[in-house]
Amino acid sequence: MAARILAARVDDIPDGEAIVIPRNLLGTVDDVALFRDGGEYFALDNTCSHELASLADGWVENGTVECPLHTGKFCLRDGKVLSAPADADVVAHDVEVIGDEILIVPNPERLA
Template sequence: MSGYVDIGAVAEIAEDTPVVVEIDDVPVVVVKTGGEVFAINDTCSHAEVSLSEGEVYNGTLECWLHGSCFDLRTGKPTNPPATRAVPTYRVKIEDGKVLVNVAEPSEYGES
């Protein structure tokens, strides 16, 4: 796997609207909220459905199927039925571009 990958301009990502991209065969949801950009794995740890179809609020991404919310910073579920975290990925903004690194997922998603 590579390091940081350019997924596009930060200005093109709508606030609180999940955007799904694939990086090195990894499905990733990118979310801009509260002036920050986050990247989290697109697969719910409970039902293995796409998180990108869910809603963003209060720093979380809600799974559309059963309602578990995942903290965008840590990937940890904030409510049931999910009990396991999903991986989060490093994000940096350079020259107006969003760069995501899936090579080293967060330790939270490893559980």
């Protein structure tokens, strides 16, 4: 099992928003956007697959994030692309919440 890394605390992220977890903390090739949506937490590679935009700056709603640059949408749960102009999925990372701690388990395919 991959290491679980403390990324944030539940009060660090307002509902409907995201924060960026630096790649050097997680050992990943991209920064990771940690989202809170409806009390659930999700983690995706932060860079939109269409253009170099931060998904953490996007609009979070109903299990999706909309890229702030060209409005491509992605599923928060698995990173699947849901609308153009994005045409490639982004990588999802596992998230665990224990007490008030949010832990990310980096996807082994995206380790640096």
